Amino acid sequence: MTTRREFLVLAAASLAAPTAAKAQLDPNLAAKRKAAYEEALGKVVGGAPVRAGRVKLQLPPLIDNGNSVPLSVAVESPMTAADHVKAIHVFTQRNPLPEVVSVHLGPRAGRAGVSTRVRLADTQTVVAIAELSDGTFWSDSAEVVVTLSACLEEGLI
């Protein structure tokens, strides 16, 4: 329950921080985040082509809460010294930051993959990129619908 005192402080703070408020209402937000994703992807693959295939990205299509979404990536590979997956990168297109995880592995992993739980800020596309030992890049993507819980708590109760 916000006291009158807290309310006045809040009001003063919101007047004093117009830039913060503006960032949250940026009409170009989606475009900016998509651009950030493209840039992050570019840093990983350079100019190399990224082919769809060999990678299986699994996410539940409709999730209970965007705070914790189970995600797993599996890449088809013999995982030998001559032919293995060197890295797996996961990106989002609408989160505040595009990077999610980067996995570094080798033949000793046995199977190329990872399972974890991630935060998704919005209904969006998630992308998994596998970097192979021969320098090629492969990818898979998945669409997720994110709904929020109905009853919101006050502040940090």
Added chain:
Amino acid sequence: MTTRAARLFLALSAVRLFVGPAAAGEIPLPERRSGYEFMSRETRAVQDDDTGNPGTLWVLDGEALWKRKAGAADRACSDCHGDARESMKAVAARYPAFDPALRRPVNLEQRINACRVGRQKAPALAYEGKDLLALTAYVARQSRGLPINIAIDARSKPFLDAGSETFHRRQGQLNLACAQCHDEHWSGKLAGSPITQAHPTGYPLYRLEWQGLGSLERRLRACLAGLRAESYPYGAPELVDLELYLMWRANGMKVETPAVRP
């Protein structure tokens, strides 16, 4: 929102029409369903796997606290209660329970603090603090799989009735009663999320929304905030009476602590 608008809103947002039992009646035992059944397969998998269930982290902390000496009496829980797996079995399943000294029901957190202060001569643990959550989770974990068993007698009946009255009374700016959603419209949806029957089978639980473990009182306070009603402070008699009613309403259902919920 006016009463009429609220009713219209609920009617429009409910996936299924009102076919439930009469407003004043509890859900009959065979029809009682845990919030577990309303979650996605993936979230259920998180609860079912002890290694992947984040609530386990608090249970392990609770196990350590159980054995740690505390207070001026320099006593650990285990000094009096021994192995919690034996002594605390089925305890959480019958809480809130009537406390003859206070002449009213107390919840598990209050019972733990009564021991802290009275027996260990240590300061009470803060509500919703890490330590109290851990100890409560550890004790409640010892009831996992056992049926909730709230026994009401002449002494506790008035408090059960008070809790029931809170559950059935319209509250807050939205002017809604708990029963309207959780007795009459469970399995419908509110803003995309399923409406459950609101049985507290797995508390304290790991809520994805909180990204942490929390108590039933925390959840109730959030519900009241959602109704835009004045919330009660932790440990308030109104909350404990409501907890008593909710647990009694869930009698026969299995304890799931530490549960995972969206």
Added chain:
Amino acid sequence: MARAIVNAPPRAKRGEIIEIKTLAAHAMETGFRRTQLGELIPRDIIRRFTCTYNGVEVYRVDLHPAVAANPLIAFTTIATETGTLSFQWVGDNGYSVTETAPIRVE
């Protein structure tokens, strides 16, 4: 304070691919949340998870704020020899946790 839970098999056959599941206790504060008074809560996350097998790194993950609180990381490795699996989590504000699990390979 339970800082991490590790689930790894204590025994395996040589060459077998074993599954390892880890869970670390950490709020993974993103740095994007604000208090009720509008102040930004600073970022505080686990940044790297490493699994070494008898001292050799076999699996490494760079984590970003998009990883959920109390991070779960599940992966596989080949049971090559008897010894110790070591798991390390390193993050902001000096966070550093190490857990080990012995493994017997026949």
